[in-house]
Amino acid sequence: MKQLLSNLLKNRDVHQSEIDFYSNKEGLDSDSFIEYLRLRGLDIIRRDDTYHLGIFKTTIKNQLFCIVDIESNGPDPQKHSIIEIGAIKYQNGKIIDKFSSLVHSNVVPKMVNEVTGIGIDDLLDAPSLNKVLNEFRLFLGDAVFVAHSAKWDYKFLSHSFENCNLEHMFNHKLCTLNLARRYIEAPKHGLRTLNEVLNIDVNHHRAYDDAYSAMKVLEYCFDKIDCEQTTDLLISNRLASKIES
Incomplete structure (x- = not known):
């Protein structure tokens, strides 16, 4: 294999x-x-x-992307778990489909509650992680996985799939943080700052809203590149050079 x-x-x-x-x-x-x-x-x-x-073979314009964000009750996928997944399928400048679900958990640290607004009461009746991951897997399909700090989200989800005895993901991944650093002039390139720079009005640190922010960052960057190029050039970082300051 x-x-x-x-x-x-x-x-x-x-x-x-x-x-x-x-x-x-x-x-x-x-x-x-x-x-x-x-x-x-x-x-x-x-x-x-x-x-x-x-x-x-597929141009960036015609490529199907799935922009993803997760919220968790801690930073370590081996110790903590996902409490929310949000995702958007995007192609040809349009939203194709949406995914959003809370995930059952009995643990929400105070800091996580303060940052996300998600509390224990929100999660007690939420579907199990196994159920949500199975539904998300079908939603994601073979689209390119996109996230802000994609390596972290991809790693956390991969560990979660493994912990639930589900197959590992092979999706190609693309990081909007890296793209933003190349194509957006901003003092910082976290989503909070980019929301202000690009006038994106969302509820920061909720999964679907952050996925939407990452999608708007992706759209902005796509305006700076030739989207008739093939997607492999985008993923392998072989497009236009970084903006000179």
Whole structure:
């Protein structure tokens, strides 16, 4: 499986025979195996008897992005848990779909309550983490995962999937914090500051609102680049150079 993923991520065409080999190892037919990989976040496209990842062929304009934010009851995914997930599917300058859910928890530290406004009473009747993650997985699909400080959100969600015995994510990820540092002139590039700079009116530190803020940051940055370029150039940070101060 690692060799298959390596070939796909290096923009190498994978032939049907290779798909057949790995699908047999997983005990699946080839079509079911491809759907299994897509469900885990790989945007696999078939052309005749070969397969490749969509990001190498799809323009930024036409790419499907999923902008995500999570709130948690602490910073360590091995000790703490998610208490809210918000996400927005975005393509061609439009919101395609929305996702928002609180997550059941018996623990909300005072500091988290003060920052987010989320309290124990809000979470006692909320759906379980396993249920929310399963629904979020289906919502995310094989879209590009986008977040402000994407590495942290992606890592926390990956640990949460693992803790719930769910499959690891393979989605490509894109960080709006890194994009903002390249394309937005601001004293700082946290969402609170960018909300002020870009006049984004949201309730900061709630998951859906922060996902919306990150989407507006993404939109602003897209106005600064040629969105007819392919998505892999955006993800690998090979677009225009950083704004000179």
